[in-house]
Amino acid sequence: MTEAEGNLLEVENLKVSYRNKMAVDGISFSMKPSEVLAIVGESGSGKSTVLKAVIGLLGKEAEVYGSIRLRGRELLSLSDRERRGLNGRGMAMIFQNAGASFCPIRRIGTQITESIRAHEDWSREQIRARAEELMDAIGLEHSVWDAYPFSLSGGMGQRAGILSAMMLSPELLLADEPTSALDTVTQMKVVRELLKIRKKERSAILLVTHHMGVARAMADKVLVMKKGHAVEYGTAEQIFLNPQEAYTRCLIDAVPCVPRGKAVG
Numbered sequence: 001m002t003e004a005e006g007n008l009l010e011v012e013n014l015k016v017s018y019r020n021k022m023a024v025d026g027i028s029f030s031m032k033p034s035e036v037l038a039i040v041g042e043s044g045s046g047k048s049t050v051l052k053a054v055i056g057l058l059g060k061e062a063e064v065y066g067s068i069r070l071r072g073r074e075l076l077s078l079s080d081r082e083r084r085g086l087n088g089r090g091m092a093m094i095f096q097n098a099g100a101s102f103c104p105i106r107r108i109g110t111q112i113t114e115s116i117r118a119h120e121d122w123s124r125e126q127i128r129a130r131a132e133e134l135m136d137a138i139g140l141e142h143s144v145w146d147a148y149p150f151s152l153s154g155g156m157g158q159r160a161g162i163l164s165a166m167m168l169s170p171e172l173l174l175a176d177e178p179t180s181a182l183d184t185v186t187q188m189k190v191v192r193e194l195l196k197i198r199k200k201e202r203s204a205i206l207l208v209t210h211h212m213g214v215a216r217a218m219a220d221k222v223l224v225m226k227k228g229h230a231v232e233y234g235t236a237e238q239i240f241l242n243p244q245e246a247y248t249r250c251l252i253d254a255v256p257c258v259p260r261g262k263a264v265g
């Protein structure tokens with residue numbers, strides 16, 4: 001098996017522009033099955049745009065070039081219908097405020113059941129059993145299944161989002177700032193739960209985060225972005241223990257790091 005054949009995801013020279021303004025300018029990276037890759041960088045560096053390109057959520061105003069292959073299959077040339085077919089088992093996404101992506105006045109379990117049935121011919125009992133297995137794995141009370149999203153705290157809503165995304169054991173889980181709307185203690189709880197679920201389900205995770213502590217706790221590999229470009233890309237050990245660029249060191253130090261007379265960025 002060649003190196004490329006062992007990859008789950010390969011992104012090659014990805015470029016995305018919004019109305020002629022370049023947001024992502026030639027990004028390349030690859031992920032092995034069950035690997036965690038964190039994309040970090042300052043606000044506006046293009047992190048979320050990369051994630052949206054992978055999951056196919058860029059709006060019509062975006063122009064995309066390059067290649068994104070999942071298990072060797074080019075995603076940029078798929079029809080909307082083929083794309084939808086990948087959702088669930090191929091890929092799933094957790095958003096920053098996952099609780100808010102549920103309809104607030106319909107029970108969590110009802111909504112998850114409907115989304116599973118859009119893909120799979122599972123009985124209610126099968127769906128409930130799978131949900132309980134996952135809830136046990138992440139320490140989520142079973143009562144969440146019958147709860148209304150509006151009644152959940154931010155942390156509970158986020159964990160309900162993880163539950164929903166993991167129901168079909170996606171090969172690739174995309175997580176856009178999955179902990180940034182949470183307080184510090186809940187952030188670390190959610191990180192632990194994501195790591196537990198990754199170990200259990202063997203999903204790869206493509207994570208976008210501002211939070212270097214979260215990247216450090218979760219990532220096997222790190223891609224550092226600045227103004228649409230890759231500044232550094234390597235194993236978490238290389239990036240955190242031996243960063244080559246001043247920009248990366250600033251992010252790691254997480255303190256304002258402005259060279260005399262010059263703004264960083």
Ligand SMILES: Nc1ncnc2c1ncn2[C@@H]1O[C@H](COP(=O)(O)OP(=O)(O)OP(=O)(O)O)[C@@H](O)[C@H]1O
Nearest residue numbers: 018023041042043044045046047048049050059061
């Ligand atoms: N729909 C859009 N239309 C026009 N420009 C956009 C759109 N979405 C993003 N951009 C621009 O593309 C660039 C990259 O944005 P993106 O959201 O990918 O960055 P980011 O690193 O994820 O930022 P943040 O950490 O603040 O979410 C920014 O200059 C942003 O203003």
